[in-house]
Amino acid sequence: MDDKAMHIGWKEEQIEEVKQRGFLSRLLLHGVESRGTLPVALEDRTDPQFSKAFFIWLSANSNILSFSAGTLGPLFYGLGLRDSSLVILFFNLLCTAIPAYLGTFGPKMGMRQMVHARYTWGYWPIAVPCILSLASMMGFNILSAILGGQTLASVSDGNISWTVGIVIISVLTLVLSFCGYKVLHYYERYAWIPVWIVYLVVIGIGAKSISAPPPAEPATAGGVLTFGATIAGFVITFCSMMSDYTAYMRPEVSRWKVFWYTYIGLLLPIVIIQILGAAFIIGMGNVPEWQDAYNENSVGGLLEAVLRPAGNFGKFLTVLLALSVTANTAPTIYSFCLIFQVFIPPAALVPRYVFSILGFAIMLPLAIVGAHSFYETLSNFLGLIGYWAAAFCAAIMTEHIVFRRNNFANYDATAWNKPSRLPSGIPALAAGVLSFGLVIPCMNEVWFVGPIAAAIPGYGDIGFEVAFFITLILYLPFRYLEIRWRGFS
Numbered sequence: 001m002d003d004k005a006m007h008i009g010w011k012e013e014q015i016e017e018v019k020q021r022g023f024l025s026r027l028l029l030h031g032v033e034s035r036g037t038l039p040v041a042l043e044d045r046t047d048p049q050f051s052k053a054f055f056i057w058l059s060a061n062s063n064i065l066s067f068s069a070g071t072l073g074p075l076f077y078g079l080g081l082r083d084s085s086l087v088i089l090f091f092n093l094l095c096t097a098i099p100a101y102l103g104t105f106g107p108k109m110g111m112r113q114m115v116h117a118r119y120t121w122g123y124w125p126i127a128v129p130c131i132l133s134l135a136s137m138m139g140f141n142i143l144s145a146i147l148g149g150q151t152l153a154s155v156s157d158g159n160i161s162w163t164v165g166i167v168i169i170s171v172l173t174l175v176l177s178f179c180g181y182k183v184l185h186y187y188e189r190y191a192w193i194p195v196w197i198v199y200l201v202v203i204g205i206g207a208k209s210i211s212a213p214p215p216a217e218p219a220t221a222g223g224v225l226t227f228g229a230t231i232a233g234f235v236i237t238f239c240s241m242m243s244d245y246t247a248y249m250r251p252e253v254s255r256w257k258v259f260w261y262t263y264i265g266l267l268l269p270i271v272i273i274q275i276l277g278a279a280f281i282i283g284m285g286n287v288p289e290w291q292d293a294y295n296e297n298s299v300g301g302l303l304e305a306v307l308r309p310a311g312n313f314g315k316f317l318t319v320l321l322a323l324s325v326t327a328n329t330a331p332t333i334y335s336f337c338l339i340f341q342v343f344i345p346p347a348a349l350v351p352r353y354v355f356s357i358l359g360f361a362i363m364l365p366l367a368i369v370g371a372h373s374f375y376e377t378l379s380n381f382l383g384l385i386g387y388w389a390a391a392f393c394a395a396i397m398t399e400h401i402v403f404r405r406n407n408f409a410n411y412d413a414t415a416w417n418k419p420s421r422l423p424s425g426i427p428a429l430a431a432g433v434l435s436f437g438l439v440i441p442c443m444n445e446v447w448f449v450g451p452i453a454a455a456i457p458g459y460g461d462i463g464f465e466v467a468f469f470i471t472l473i474l475y476l477p478f479r480y481l482e483i484r485w486r487g488f489s
Contacts, residue, residue: 028168033353042251043154045107052185054262081282084275088275099393106246109247112243115416119416123425136389141336148324148365150299162368180334209286213279229463281327390468391467430474431471431472
């Protein structure tokens with residue numbers, strides 16, 4: 001606590017008021033992590049279980065939100081099963097590489113992702129991507145809570161409302177995120193197992209109805225690109241939290257090892273479950289009971305209807321599927337706490353877990369309010385968040401590969417909380433903001449279609465790709481100018 005307080009400049013008596021040592025000590029004894037943005041020292045990076053980088057992302061994406069994202073291809077963009085599956089596969093093959101690459105930074109520097117981002121975005125300008133990331137994380141958690149709540153309601157025969165289901169999911173999320181790194185990793189190591197069993201049963205029961213999808217209209221470039229942007233938005237926003245879960249790992253590990261554990265952990269569940277979502281939403285047209293259940297309780301109702309022939313066992317499996325969203329929402333709230341402390345540096349004095357309560361307080365009411373407009377919200381949300389995340393990643397990767405020469409020795413690890421010893425962040429902020437001069441004409445949203453997107457047959461959204469490459473191109477000269485002006489930092 002003293003180390004975290006020193007860089008904020010609080011007086012000693014103020015620090016003592018916040019500590020509440022007796023209460024904190026009891027929490028720490030029970031395995032609750034209090035560390036926030038303070039980097040993990042080299043001697044404390046001792047975790048040898050690098051497979052955790054696989055299991056946390058395997059479990060976090062083995063849920064019904066991934067399933068729902070896959071349904072958007074047929075529902076919103078007019079794609080058949082083959083075209084939806086190809087878009088899901090190839091966009092994820094490309095896009096999951098970016099967060100997996102950033103995950104390799106944790107063992108080498110012991111820093112949370114947004115703390116490391118200060119070496120590109122600066123101490124104060126990092127507030128902009130922090131705000132966008134916090135909003136994105138809350139958006140994901142709200143959507144997940146809605147899905148979990150709807151699924152619980154669908155299996156309760158009217159005894160549980162959507163609202164009660166959302167409360168149950170939110171409380172479980174709070175408990176898990178409150179505990180921190182060790183408890184989260186332990187939970188995520190096993191949370192995927194029952195979910196994959198459920199999906200195997202779903203496939204076994206529903207295989208006949210999805211095995212012969214009806215002929216689809218030829219895919220348009222617009223449908224492919226816009227669905228691809230949605231898929232990209234689903235995965236690339238993990239970039240702001242990747243090293244949060246590798247910061248305690250031993251630094252001598254090969255970066256390739258961490259990369260492949262992370263990459264496969266992301267890719268495997270996302271691709272398989274999103275394709276299942278596309279297949280079952282198309283197969284729904286063959287089974288009136290599925291359609292009726294979907295109309296009543298959205299995706300949760302659809303999956304409950306598929307499992308209905310299994311009787312009470314099917315209901316039990318549906319409950320497991322509903323609870324699966326906590327494997328995604330809990331790590332998200334955990335990273336929400338850390339990013340909030342980067343956004344407001346004095347908050348680093350307060351133990352990390354306190355902000356889990358703040359995340360819970362935001363997530364719960366908004367999920368209840370937004371429960372009746374899930375699909376419109378999901379489509380718009382996933383499309384929008386990909387733009388800022390692409391610009392954010394492009395600047396960080398360019399800084400590391402070009403200016404730091406892919407060498408962590410070129411970072412001054414002691415400068416993480418000293419604005420004068422960090423880059424100003426102006427090159428990254430300027431490159432990101434200016435990229436939107438071209439991103440906006442390339443957007444295709446329900447409420448706006450840019451002129452460049454409109455020129456693509458079927459109105460294709462290429463804003464994600466443009467945000468990444470324009471930010472990369474602009475960051476290079478801007479950063480060179482900064483180095484000449486104020487030296488390398």
